[in-house]
Amino acid sequence: MSDSIGQGEAVGHDVIVSGAGPVGLTAALVLGRAGKRVLVLESEAEPATQWRASTFHSPTLELAEGLGLIDDMLAEGLVAPTYQLRDRTGGLIADFDFSTLSDVTQYPYRLQLEQYKYVRMLLDKLADEETVEVRFSHRVTGHRVTGPASVDVRVSGPSGDLSVTGGHLVGADGARSTVRQDLGVEFEGITYEHRYLLLGIDAPLEEYFPGISYVNYVSDPTEHMMLLRIPDCWRVMFEVTDGPADDEVVTDEFIEGRLKALLDPHPMPQVLSRQVYRVHQRVAAEFRRGPVVLIGDAAHVNSPIGGLGLNSGVHDAWTLGRTLAGAHGAPDLDSWAEQRRQVALSEIQRITHRNTRDLSLDEGEARDARLDALREISRDPRRAREWMLEASMIASARRQNLVPERLIKTGGDSVTIT
Numbered sequence: 001m002s003d004s005i006g007q008g009e010a011v012g013h014d015v016i017v018s019g020a021g022p023v024g025l026t027a028a029l030v031l032g033r034a035g036k037r038v039l040v041l042e043s044e045a046e047p048a049t050q051w052r053a054s055t056f057h058s059p060t061l062e063l064a065e066g067l068g069l070i071d072d073m074l075a076e077g078l079v080a081p082t083y084q085l086r087d088r089t090g091g092l093i094a095d096f097d098f099s100t101l102s103d104v105t106q107y108p109y110r111l112q113l114e115q116y117k118y119v120r121m122l123l124d125k126l127a128d129e130e131t132v133e134v135r136f137s138h139r140v141t142g143h144r145v146t147g148p149a150s151v152d153v154r155v156s157g158p159s160g161d162l163s164v165t166g167g168h169l170v171g172a173d174g175a176r177s178t179v180r181q182d183l184g185v186e187f188e189g190i191t192y193e194h195r196y197l198l199l200g201i202d203a204p205l206e207e208y209f210p211g212i213s214y215v216n217y218v219s220d221p222t223e224h225m226m227l228l229r230i231p232d233c234w235r236v237m238f239e240v241t242d243g244p245a246d247d248e249v250v251t252d253e254f255i256e257g258r259l260k261a262l263l264d265p266h267p268m269p270q271v272l273s274r275q276v277y278r279v280h281q282r283v284a285a286e287f288r289r290g291p292v293v294l295i296g297d298a299a300h301v302n303s304p305i306g307g308l309g310l311n312s313g314v315h316d317a318w319t320l321g322r323t324l325a326g327a328h329g330a331p332d333l334d335s336w337a338e339q340r341r342q343v344a345l346s347e348i349q350r351i352t353h354r355n356t357r358d359l360s361l362d363e364g365e366a367r368d369a370r371l372d373a374l375r376e377i378s379r380d381p382r383r384a385r386e387w388m389l390e391a392s393m394i395a396s397a398r399r400q401n402l403v404p405e406r407l408i409k410t411g412g413d414s415v416t417i418t
């Protein structure tokens with residue numbers, strides 16, 4: 001890796017990736033393994049270390065096995081064999097058990113692992129790929145399509161502005177994607193009224209709330225929340241509605257008020273990190289235009305309830321990498337784009353919006369009925385299995401043949417996918 005590109009450099013690359021987040025780097029690794037010449041351009045000077053996503057689902061772990069990442073991920077991650085849905089005042093509603101899927105995957109659990117660690121693992125692997133270059137401090141500022149498989153990309157780097165040429169440009173540059181905006185592609189959808197206050201805290205929540213899982217979604221009409229154990233600490237995500245501006249939400253006073261209501265009579269923990277996070281449900285109107293494609297948050301963003309955002313971005317990256325590498329014959333980018341857009345709309349958006357609504361229903365009969373229904377699902381083995389196939393993303397992955405056959409565990413009952 002080097003930190004600058006010489007002025008006027010005109011090296012041809014098979015693929016230029018804008019953004020060295022988890023999604024762009026996964027695409028680079030898949031393409032590098034196929035011998036493609038890849039240039040990854042990242043605007044920041046170094047990899048992000050913020051806590052963001054922290055859950056890896058079964059199909060993503062299967063893909064990670066294929067990429068040689070799984071041993072490091074298992075060594076650093078925490079296995080969450082179950083996840084719980086709780087009512088803030090009424091206690092446990094449902095305990096969903098991933099082990100019911102042990103006949104269809106080697107990885108019947110959620111792996112709790114911080115996104116920044118996954119990025120670090122990808123960068124380590126990419127350092128061994130001779131055909132992949134990752135350049136930090138290089139911001140993509142625009143592009144011009146020069147042919148069906150040819151694009152000039154404008155870059156601003158430490159030594160000034162320059163242009164690089166590639167066969168394809170992959171916009172993996174996050175929710176505010178420059179590539180998407182440069183294409184003029186609409187980012188259609190909604191922004192929720194609520195925000196989340198995301199805290200890392202130094203408190204033994206497993207002792208304070210005996211029986212809780214590593215992943216807990218807590219329903220409440222006025223302040224739903226998530227309690228997640230990640231390797232670094234416990235992470236708490238509070239719903240914040242109306243009133244306070246973002247800079248007030250991250251003050252000690254505001255945070256202590258929220259934590260006190262949750263933890264009392266236990267002592268106030270040390271707050272290790274604090275962020276306000278505004279949540280959207282949006283999907284790009286197109287995922288592909290000519291030789292330019294969008295993946296990950298550049299293409300779709302969603303509520304974090306369910307942990308599907310990063311995972312679906314990694315699935316975009318893997319399927320795109322395989323398509324561009326010719327794993328299915330001549331690259332059919334239109335089919336790829338259509339399939340991934342449908343997954344974003346009909347699966348990721350649908351499930352995450354439903355999950356968010358389940359947590360935030362107003363007090364009343366409709367809420368009671370929905371929580372009862374979820375309780376019933378968790379107690380009925382057949383319905384619980386269907387629920388878990390969806391929650392783990394296995395149903396979606398198998399429908400799309402996302403994971404190579406050789407990595408899928410076979411045997412046991414056949415999978416019922418509806």
Ligand SMILES: Cc1cc2nc3c(=O)[nH]c(=O)nc-3n(C[C@H](O)[C@H](O)[C@H](O)COP(=O)(O)OP(=O)(O)OC[C@H]3O[C@@H](n4cnc5c(N)ncnc54)[C@H](O)[C@@H]3O)c2cc1C
Pocket residue numbers: 018019020021022023024041042043044048051052053054055115138139140141172173174175177178179198275276277295296297298304306307308309310311313
């Ligand atoms: C505060 C926060 C908390 C989150 N929590 C959760 C969670 O709990 N669960 C969950 O599932 N998801 C969560 N998410 C979402 C999850 O982090 C994303 O789905 C994931 O980061 C998507 O990865 P990505 O690589 O597509 O985009 P990003 O991670 O955003 O990476 C994009 C990269 O592109 C770079 N870039 C941007 N513009 C340019 C440019 N013009 N040129 C070059 N590089 C550029 C950026 O610097 C960045 O490194 C959270 C997101 C945020 C912001």
